[in-house]
Structures are given as C-alpha cells and as structure tokens.
Amino acid sequence: IDGPDLMLNMRAQAEKFGAEMIDDDIVSVNLTGTIKEVTDSEGTVHRAKTVIIATGSGYRKLGLPKEEELSGRGVSWCATCDGFFFRDRDIVVVGGGDTAMEEATFLTRFASSVTIVHRRSTLRASKVMQNRAFTNDKITFAFDSEIAEIKDTNGMLSGVVLRDTFTG
Structure with a gap:
C-alpha cells in the first residue's frame, strides 16, 4: 500500500475508532488543559480530549512533460518510500532546502x-x-541548474537534461 491508498486506509481505521477528520486549514490551537481547542479557517472551534495534528508532506512537481507518465518508473517524490528501488543507481534530487539535503543524504x-x-x-x-x-x-x-527535460527509454526514466539558469 502506498500514497493515496495508505492514506485512505489510515483514515478509515481512525474513523472506525471514532475519530473526526477536519479537512480544513487550522488557524489556531489551544492544547493546554484537558479539553483541547482547534479553530478552523471558518472560525469553527472544535473541542476534544485528544488532537492528532497530521500536517502531511507535500511535494512539488516540476511540471515537466513525462513527469506524471514516469511516476513509479524512475520518477519519485518520496526518498524514504522509494529509495530502495534505486539501489546502485545514479540519483538526482532537486532542491536546495533541508528536505532536499535530508532526502539526498538518505538516498x-x-x-x-x-x-x-x-x-x-x-x-x-x-x-x-x-x-x-x-x-x-x-x-x-549542480548549482545554478534546473531540469529542462526528462528522458525515457521504453517508458522508464533514462536521464535528465540540465539547463544552466544563467546561460540557458
């Protein structure tokens, strides 16, 4: 089970045990005291003895042709989920923040x-x-670079073309 299927199963299990899911932006929380309070973007205050905050993890796609098509065929957005599929391969990680460094180090x-x-x-x-x-x-x-193109061979990722952000 992965991605959306895993989330659906987790949601179903939580709801089975009486959890209420709030799919909204939370603007404030008060986690002191026995009863916790969570206020959503519409101003509704939700009260509970227990609050589980699942912020999730969002990935940003590059918006390149073939990116979706090659998902699971060499293109991945989760190093910890898919890293073992790329054993003894050359891997490219895009980004310059903590997440990119953490994922690259893990890989x-x-x-x-x-x-x-x-x-x-x-x-x-x-x-x-x-x-x-x-x-x-x-x-x-590869500093001052971006992925310009994703290459494939027989429906599998085979490489990427980089573009210099200064010279093109």
Missing part, C-alpha cells in the same frame, strides 16, 4: 551517486544539513 544508503540540482548558487538548507551533504562522498552538486 546515499542505496545509490551509487546522488546529484543535487539547485537553481541557485547557494543552498537554503540549514548549515547542519548543508554540512552533511557537502561532506558525503556520494553527493555532488
């Missing part, structure tokens, strides 16, 4: 190499996360 457990592609010349990640990536022998960087 070195499986990969032959990890290249971090970042559109700027400096990372946004915390110094700790940067140092972990910079000192890992399996990680290299």
Whole structure:
C-alpha cells in the first residue's frame, strides 16, 4: 500500500475508532488543559480530549512533460518510500532546502551517486544539513541548474537534461 491508498486506509481505521477528520486549514490551537481547542479557517472551534495534528508532506512537481507518465518508473517524490528501488543507481534530487539535503543524504544508503540540482548558487538548507551533504562522498552538486527535460527509454526514466539558469 502506498500514497493515496495508505492514506485512505489510515483514515478509515481512525474513523472506525471514532475519530473526526477536519479537512480544513487550522488557524489556531489551544492544547493546554484537558479539553483541547482547534479553530478552523471558518472560525469553527472544535473541542476534544485528544488532537492528532497530521500536517502531511507535500511535494512539488516540476511540471515537466513525462513527469506524471514516469511516476513509479524512475520518477519519485518520496526518498524514504522509494529509495530502495534505486539501489546502485545514479540519483538526482532537486532542491536546495533541508528536505532536499535530508532526502539526498538518505538516498546515499542505496545509490551509487546522488546529484543535487539547485537553481541557485547557494543552498537554503540549514548549515547542519548543508554540512552533511557537502561532506558525503556520494553527493555532488549542480548549482545554478534546473531540469529542462526528462528522458525515457521504453517508458522508464533514462536521464535528465540540465539547463544552466544563467546561460540557458
């Protein structure tokens, strides 16, 4: 079970035991005291003895042709979910923040190499996360770069084309 199926199963199990799901933006919480209060974007205050805050994890797609088509065929958005599928492969991670550094570092457990592609010349990640990536022998960087194209062979990801963000 993965992705949406896993979420549906978790939701069904929680509801089976009486959980109420609020699919809304939460604007404030008061978690002190026996009864907790959660206020949604419409101003409705929800009260409960127990509150589980599941913020989830959102990924951003690049918006490139073939990206969706190659999902599960070499394109992935979850290193911890799919990393083992890429054992002894060269992997590309896009981004310059803490999440990208964490995912790239995690993927070195499986990969032959990890290249971090970042559109700027400096990372946004915390110094700790940067140092972990910079000192890992399996990680290299393609700064001032973005993925211009996703290549496939027989419906499987076979490579990416990088574009220099300054020279094109």
